[in-house]
Amino acid sequence: MNTIGKPRRRVDGRAKVTGQTRFADDLNLPRTVHCKLLRSKVPHATIRAIDTSRAEAHPGVLLVLTGAHFPITFGILPVSQDEDPLCRDRVRFVGDPVAAVIAADEATATDALDLIDVDYEILPGRATPLEAYENPQPRIHEYGEEGNVHKRVSFRFGDTDRGFESADRIFEDVFFFQGNTHLPIEQHATVASPDPDGKLVVWSSTQVPHYLHRSLARALEIPAAHIRVIATPNGGGFGGKTDPFSHEIVVARAAMILGRPVKIGLTREEVFYCHRGRHPVLMKFKTGVKADGSITAMHLKTFIDGGAYGSYGVASTFYTGALQTVTYRIPRYRFEACRMFTNKPPCGPKRGHGTPQPRFGQEVQLDKIAEALTLDPAELRLRIVETPDTTTANYMHVTTIGLADCIKSVVRRSDWAGRYRKLPHGKGLGLACSSYLSGAGLPIYWNKLPHSGVQLKLDRSGGVTAFCGATEVGQGSDDVLVNIVSEILGIDPFDVRAVTGDTDLTPVDLGSYSSRVTLMMGNAAIQAAERARDLLAQAAGKKLDVPKDRLVFADRRVFDTEDPNKGMTFQEAVIAAEEMHGTLGTTGSYTPPRSPARYKGGGVGPSPAYSYTACVVEVEVDPVTGWINVPKVWIAHDIGRALNPVLARGQVEGSVYMGLGEALMEEQVFRRLPPRLSHAIVHKFPSILEYKSPTSLDMPEIDTELIEHPDPRGPFGAKEVGQGPLLPIMPAVANAVYDAVGVRIDEVPITPEKIVKALDDKAKGKPGRYGPDSFPDIAYPEPMIVPTPWEGGDGNATNDPERKRAAKMAEKS
Amino acid sequence: MTVNGEPIAAAVAPYKTLLEILREDLDLTGTKHGCELGECGACAVLLDGTPVLSCLVVGHECDGREVVTIEGMAGRDGALHPLQESFADLGGSQCGYCTPGILLTAKRLLDVNPAPTRDQIADALSGNLCRCTGYNQIFEAVEAAAAKMRDR
Numbered sequence: 031m032n033t034i035g036k037p038r039r040r041v042d043g044r045a046k047v048t049g050q051t052r053f054a055d056d057l058n059l060p061r062t063v064h065c066k067l068l069r070s071k072v073p074h075a076t077i078r079a080i081d082t083s084r085a086e087a088h089p090g091v092l093l094v095l096t097g098a099h100f101p102i103t104f105g106i107l108p109v110s111q112d113e114d115p116l117c118r119d120r121v122r123f124v125g126d127p128v129a130a131v132i133a134a135d136e137a138t139a140t141d142a143l144d145l146i147d148v149d150y151e152i153l154p155g156r157a158t159p160l161e162a163y164e165n166p167q168p169r170i171h172e173y174g175e176e177g178n179v180h181k182r183v184s185f186r187f188g189d190t191d192r193g194f195e196s197a198d199r200i201f202e203d204v205f206f207f208q209g210n211t212h213l214p215i216e217q218h219a220t221v222a223s224p225d226p227d228g229k230l231v232v233w234s235s236t237q238v239p240h241y242l243h244r245s246l247a248r249a250l251e252i253p254a255a256h257i258r259v260i261a262t263p264n265g266g267g268f269g270g271k272t273d274p275f276s277h278e279i280v281v282a283r284a285a286m287i288l289g290r291p292v293k294i295g296l297t298r299e300e301v302f303y304c305h306r307g308r309h310p311v312l313m314k315f316k317t318g319v320k321a322d323g324s325i326t327a328m329h330l331k332t333f334i335d336g337g338a339y340g341s342y343g344v345a346s347t348f349y350t351g352a353l354q355t356v357t358y359r360i361p362r363y364r365f366e367a368c369r370m371f372t373n374k375p376p377c378g379p380k381r382g383h384g385t386p387q388p389r390f391g392q393e394v395q396l397d398k399i400a401e402a403l404t405l406d407p408a409e410l411r412l413r414i415v416e417t418p419d420t421t422t423a424n425y426m427h428v429t430t431i432g433l434a435d436c437i438k439s440v441v442r443r444s445d446w447a448g449r450y451r452k453l454p455h456g457k458g459l460g461l462a463c464s465s466y467l468s469g470a471g472l473p474i475y476w477n478k479l480p481h482s483g484v485q486l487k488l489d490r491s492g493g494v495t496a497f498c499g500a501t502e503v504g505q506g507s508d509d510v511l512v513n514i515v516s517e518i519l520g521i522d523p524f525d526v527r528a529v530t531g532d533t534d535l536t537p538v539d540l541g542s543y544s545s546r547v548t549l550m551m552g553n554a555a556i557q558a559a560e561r562a563r564d565l566l567a568q569a570a571g572k573k574l575d576v577p578k579d580r581l582v583f584a585d586r587r588v589f590d591t592e593d594p595n596k597g598m599t600f601q602e603a604v605i606a607a608e609e610m611h612g613t614l615g616t617t618g619s620y621t622p623p624r625s626p627a628r629y630k631g632g633g634v635g636p637s638p639a640y641s642y643t644a645c646v647v648e649v650e651v652d653p654v655t656g657w658i659n660v661p662k663v664w665i666a667h668d669i670g671r672a673l674n675p676v677l678a679r680g681q682v683e684g685s686v687y688m689g690l691g692e693a694l695m696e697e698q699v700f701r702r703l704p705p706r707l708s709h710a711i712v713h714k715f716p717s718i719l720e721y722k723s724p725t726s727l728d729m730p731e732i733d734t735e736l737i738e739h740p741d742p743r744g745p746f747g748a749k750e751v752g753q754g755p756l757l758p759i760m761p762a763v764a765n766a767v768y769d770a771v772g773v774r775i776d777e778v779p780i781t782p783e784k785i786v787k788a789l790d791d792k793a794k795g796k797p798g799r800y801g802p803d804s805f806p807d808i809a810y811p812e813p814m815i816v817p818t819p820w821e822g823g824d825g826n827a828t829n830d831p832e833r834k835r836a837a838k839m840a841e842k843s
Numbered sequence: 844m845t846v847n848g849e850p851i852a853a854a855v856a857p858y859k860t861l862l863e864i865l866r867e868d869l870d871l872t873g874t875k876h877g878c879e880l881g882e883c884g885a886c887a888v889l890l891d892g893t894p895v896l897s898c899l900v901v902g903h904e905c906d907g908r909e910v911v912t913i914e915g916m917a918g919r920d921g922a923l924h925p926l927q928e929s930f931a932d933l934g935g936s937q938c939g940y941c942t943p944g945i946l947l948t949a950k951r952l953l954d955v956n957p958a959p960t961r962d963q964i965a966d967a968l969s970g971n972l973c974r975c976t977g978y979n980q981i982f983e984a985v986e987a988a989a990a991k992m993r994d995r
Contacts, residue, residue, distance in 0.1 A: 043931030046939030047923065047946060049873020049913030056872035215877040215885050215974055216940045265875070265940030266974045298878050504938025504975050680934040680980055687977030718878040718972070726965040729978045 032584055034517045034746050037676045040509040041523055042263075042502065054235040054262040055219035059291040062221070063092055065281050066139040066294070068129040068146050069303060070121035073373035073711040074170070075150035077119050077128070084145035085131055090138035093284055094146070095130040100283070104249045106241060106273045106378075108475050110340025112171055115249055115279040121150070122170055122338035123373050124712050125303025127276045132284045132292055157700060157711045159312075159335045159370035160806055170338065170371040180336050180369045181347045183631055184831075186813040187355075187423040188362035188821055193327025197318025199402065203395045204314045206777045206802045207387035207760075209335065210696040211307035212380050213723055216265020218304060219295040220278045222285035229256045230286060234278050237267045237503050238541030241474065243533045245274035246282055257282075261531030264503035264542075268688070269379040271503070272543045273306050273341055302716035306378025307698055309346055309369075310335040311387035314805040315395050323403055323410040327362040330354060330388060333808055334369040334377075341378035343369050345474070345634050349384025352635030354392055355422035357433060357465045357642070358414040361818065363423045366810040373711055374700055379543065381688060382466065386757050390778055393462035393761030397768065406450070407461050407765070408441045411644075423818045425627035425825045429639050430741040430749075432668030433463060436644035439666035439735050444646040451769060456651055458770025463644045464757030468670075468741075468750040469546025471622045471636030480619035482550040483537030484558040486515065488566075488614040492601030494519060494526045496558075499539035500551045501531040505752050506677040507547045511555055513673050514745060518559035519566075520583030521600050537617065545750035548673065549638055550620045552745030557618030565614060569606035570598060623743070628825035629816045638743040641754040642668040645686070647762040648730075651770040653789060656782030658694060658767065660730045667755050668737040671747035675736065681751040683732045687724060689759025695722040697779055776801025844905045846871070847915025855902050862886045862897035864905075865912060873913035873943050877972070884971030887944035888912050894948045896970075913943035916950065925988040926950055935984030937975035945971045949985050957993055959985070 045051045082094040097118030105111040117128050129146050133139035156162035156170065156178060166177025174180045194200060220234040230252060236242050239261040247254035264271055277294045285292040296304065316329040332350040336343045351365035382389075400407040412434055420428045440461065441447065450459045473481060485497040496515050500507045508528040516523045529535055539551055563583055571578035574597065576590045589597025598606070608614055625636030645665040651658050663686050672678040698721075699714045715721055740747020760778050768774055773788035777800060784800040792798030812831040817823030844851055846869060855864050865871040865888070874897060877883035886897040889911040916924050926946050929935065936942040945968060952959055952967040959967070964985045965978070973981065 039932045042939075043936065044923070044927075046936040046942050047927040047931045048917060049943045051939045052872070053875075053940065055876075056866075058870065058872075213974055214938075214940075215883055215972060216875070216938070217877065264938060266938045268974070298880075504940075506937070676932075676934045676980075680937055680976055683977035683979050684937065684975045685977075688974070717880060718882045719880055723972060723974070725970075725972065726968045726978045726981070729965070732977065732979050 032517050032520055033513050033523055034673055035671065035675070038523065038674055040506050040674065040677060041512045041528060042508050051263050053216055053219070053265050054221060054233050055295045057221050057233055059221065059223055062291040062293050063132055063134055063288065064136045064139050065130055065132045065284060065292050066136065066143055067127040067277060067280070068143045070117070070124060070126040070128050071710065072121060072150055072152060072708060073124050073155035074153040075121050076153065077117060077121065078149040078151055080129060081147040082129060085142040088142040088145055090134045091131055091142045092134070093132040093288060095280060095284060100249065100279070102249050102251065104245045104274055104279065105340055106342055106474060107340060107344055109344055112173065112340045113276065115276045123375055124710055125375055126338065130280045130284065132288065155373040155711050157372060157702060159333055159372060162370045162372050170373065174371065178371045180340065180371050181344050182368045182811055183347060184366045184810045184813040185424070185631065185816060186364045187816050188818040190327045190329055190362045190364040193362035194318045197326040198321045200316065200318045201395060201399055202314065202316045203391065203398065203776065204802045204805050205391035205394065207311045207390055208697045208699065208778055209308045209310040209377060210692050211302060211305055211698045212268040212270030213721065214264070214266030214268060214270055217296045217298055217301045218271060218275065218277065220281050221291055221293045222282040223291035224285055224289055229258065230282055231258045231260065232278065232282050233260045233262050235264050235271055236261050237264060237271045237501050237543055239501060239531050239533055240499055240538050240541055242274045242278060246279060249279045250283055258534040261501040264501065267503035267542065268381045269383060269543065270304070270306055272379055272541065275304060298718055299716040302713055303375050305337065305375035305698065306341050308380040309377040309384065309387070311350060312802060312805060313388055313391045315391050317395060317399065319399055321403060323405055323413050325358060325360050325414060328354060328360050329364040331805060332367040332388065333806065334367065336369045336371055337374045337376035338371060339376035341376045343377065346379065346384040348631055348634035350388050352424070353385050353465055354388060355424050356426050356428055356640050357416060357463055359416050360423055361820070364813065368808050368810065381753050381756050383544065385466065386760065389464050389757045390761045393758065394764050394776060397765040408437055408446060411437055411463060421626050421819050424635065425625065425632055426635050427626055429743055430670065430739055431642055432737040432739050433642040433644065435737045436642055436666035436668055437463065439737065440644050440646045440664045443733055444664040446646060456653055456770055458649050458766045458768065459646055460762040460764065460766030460769055461644065461646050462758035462762035462765060463642070464754055465640045465642050466750055466754030466757065467544055467637035468549040468639040468641060468744065469622065469637055470544040471625045471638065472633040473540055480621050481546065482539040482554040483617065483619045484551065484554040485537050486558045486562050486616045488562055488604050490605050490608055492604055494521065495529060496526055496555065497529045497536045498551055499531060499533065499536045500547045501542040503542045505542065505681065506674065507542060507551065509677060510548050510552055510673055514552055514555040515559045518556065518563055518583070519600065521586050545753045548748050548750060549744050552748060553620040554618040556745050558616045561616035561618065565611055565616065566603045566607045569610040570603040573606050574598065626825045629814055629827040631814065632825070639670065639741045639749045641749040641751065643755045643758050645758045645762050647759065647766045649763060649766040649770050651767055651785060653771050656785035658780065658782065660690060660763070662731045662733065664733045665755060666735045666737055667751060668739065668749070669751045670741040670744045670749035671738050672736050673746060673748050678736055678751050679734050682734050682755045685753065685755035686732050686759055687729060689756040691723045692778060693760040693763040693780055695779055773798035773800070844907060845909045847911060857903060859902045860898055861888070861900040861902055861905055864902045865897060871912050871914050875940055875943060884944045885941050887948050887971060889947050889951060892951065892954065894951050911947065913946060916946060924950065925991045926953070926985065929984040929988040929991070933984040933987060934976065934980035941971055941973045945973065945981060953989050953992060958989060
């Protein structure tokens with residue numbers, strides 16, 4: 031290998047350490063004017079009237095926009111086009127954008143916001159999903175299932191009743207995972223400008239330029255071919271920049287009206303309102319096991335707080351149950367989920383998208399099961415780990431699975447056998463595992479097109495340019511692209527220029543989400559680079575009079591494998607190829623393999639390959655104050671193949687960090703103002719000062735091992751690494767707290783107050799547990815019945831309750 | 844004031860912060876912002892050699908003083924500072940948004956303490972939030988740069 035697998039400086043490393051990476055807010059175009067948004071101060075109301083006349087008359091104000099300028103809704107999913115760029119007749123949360131002022135400078139625009147008069151008719155606000163469920167009127171949206179239910183799903187994979195009957199023990203546990211937010215240090219920013227030819231250009235801190243491109247075309251009624259979206263490098267995304275946003279559409283329209291660049295940079299408070307972070311999820315696990323630990327059946331119910339809009343919520347709802355089966359053998363599985371609308375900032379995809387919440391419940395419940403069966407939690411997991419080349423009960427296809435190796439690695443390195451259940455009171459170890467997608471198997475809108483495309487341009491200079499729509503959000507996607515191309519062409523990564531995330535210049539890639547870029551862009555890059563190598567080999571082979579299959583591309587040379595002296599420089603090979611073929615360019619593309627899941631809803635969860643992680647967390651808990659300190663984390667991640675180990679390790683350790691934040695302190699929570707102050711549901715602390723996240727002083731030592739069993743579907747065997755390693759951290763902390771002080775915290779975050787409360791209860795003879803007591807009685811629909819592969823199923827449902835319901839409705843009418 | 848060794852004479856609005864002057868008036872956009880209230884550390888620059896949060900410093904306080912931003916961290920010959928080299932090589936920077944503030948804060952640490960312990964590094968950087976790295980590769984990069992500078 032030339033470069034693959036070698037620790038290297040990332041290609042954009044120099045730009046980042048010299049301050050030359052240009053983020054969206056760093057762009058300053060001549061004649062730029064500035065936009066500020068007026069956001070709702072009430073959580074739920076109809077808009078009776080908006081008077082902008084005083085703002086328009088304010089000196090320095092160039093334009094005031096309201097919902098009247100935006101007749102078309104938008105949203106990331108085709109089934110949830112439920113957002114107005116500026117609210118037209120209804121506001122649904124504190125922070126919902128209502129009007130925009132564009133002025134010569136930010137201060138003037140901010141002043142003018144106060145001059146806009148909005149006449150609201152207040153509606154009851156729903157702060158919790160249960161409140162929204164029990165009060166179906168008024169509806170927050172006129173679409174969805176009914177009342178304030180956004181989405182309900184129900185599946186039965188295999189005969190779960192029989193599965194529970196055959197169990198020796200049945201465990202039922204209720205867990206709650208509080209929501210939290212991405213908190214990228216870069217606040218969202220967008221600059222829009224008309225091109226000299228009248229087309230629109232938008233620079234934005236987005237992870238998904240392609241989806242933003244589509245949304246702008248729809249909302250502004252401009253042909254997509256006349257819009258250019260350039261994703262600037264993101265100053266952290268973590269899923270928080272994967273929706274199209276109001277502010278992007280508003281400045282685009284303003285730029286087209288004013289004929290000059292319009293810029294917006296969100297304040298930190300506004301970033302908390304954009305949110306799209308982790309959904310708060312209440313969940314109930316019912317799991318049947320044999321005495322040896324093997325699982326006979328699982329029934330998972332989730333109840334999800336969606337916030338005020340759809341966002342990715344339909345997908346998030348499916349994700350709360352999609353991946354339970356890919357880690358451990360679960361022969362029969364029932365899953366029911368329900369997402370509610372509430373009057374709070376919309377939830378969406380944060381690192382792990384919908385799967386960390388049920389992963390927490392599953393891994394903590396396994397810890398309880400191990401204890402009840404007097405099994406070691408690591409041994410229990412090793413007994414039930416899923417096997418490679420398997421199709422699960424819900425038709426997820428697992429190719430490679432290195433989970434057993436991951437477990438053995440962390441057990442060995444943490445001296446698990448010598449220390450678990452053996453440390454003095456107040457100290458403990460906890461183990462947990464996880465899995466994640468290497469890219470979603472389906473795009474968010476239905477099509478049969480490639481998920482990722484790469485183009486290469488080579489010319490007589492010897493330089494190679496790689497074009498791809500993938501977006502650099504800090505994870506190192508540009509480095510993956512360059513690494514693969516230079517590996518195949520045998521040149522130095524520094525010889526390759528990456529041009530990415532620009533809808534005019536680069537072929538479509540769906541974006542930096544669902545951990546899809548390394549696998550999908552990587553495979554497209556391999557195809558493009560191999561085609562280029564072939565063109566060069568034909569020409570070089572002819573010049574050298576060597577069969578092209580005998581040529582090696584390495585060290586910036588092309589040479590005969592049997593006589594390395596017989597060769598030419600890479601540049602000479604490109605010149606020869608340009609002579610032979612004319613102007614040189616190749617393309618590569620990637621489309622995921624078809625999933626065996628054919629039932630409706632089976633589109634969420636399939637992936638070309640799944641990554642696996644195991645971790646052991648050590649904690650020290652003060653039994654008096656409940657204070658938790660984490661001195662060390664051991665983690666092993668089955669990455670298939672690490673293309674650049676420096677970056678891969680960074681993704682693992684960044685995930686550990688973010689997981690510890692979620693486990694111990696981060697929460698996006700709300701409160702009601704007193705009735706005399708409008709009774710509004712407001713964010714408890716929309717600032718970095720109050721929203722606590724771990725600092726350098728809070729970070730433990732992290733001992734990381736990458737497990738490398740190349741996956742046949744990954745580029746050079748690589749699977750994902752950016753999200754999976756976050757997932758086991760929260761349950762491992764909970765399990766470690768139990769080992770340390772003997773109380774179960776069945777809720778995230780795990781705070782000192784909760785530990786003290788559980789310890790007090792335990793001292794009083796009550797169960798030493800903190801967490802939800804019960805799961806509400808939710809009317810889930812009749813399940814879609816999908817026989818498992820071992821019951822002779824073919825991936826289809828044998829019933830279609832939805833169609834049956836529709837037929838019944840039609841009959842009634 | 845002097846910015847990155849260049850004397851700057853500027854008439855600026857009295858309410859402007861040093862951060863705003865650097866980014867908006869001097870086009871030194873390498874200095875970042877993240878929170879508006881001195882909590883995230885992304886706007887850290889060196890004022891007379893000491894890290895300050897430029898979002899909390901009013902511009903006229905800098906009159907006659909020396910400011911160093913990330914644009915002034917490399918040598919006059921264009922050679923990167925050892926900290927810049929080690930951050931780029933060892934994963935100390937992912938998205939790069941917090942990096943300028945962290946590099947300048949680390950530079951001050953190594954200026955006064957050429958051989959800091961891991962705890963001293965964590966302590967010095969405790970006012971600079973990073974959401975990407977989990978800090979461990981940052982600590983290692985600071986240690987590697989310190990070792991390299993001691994060997995010179």
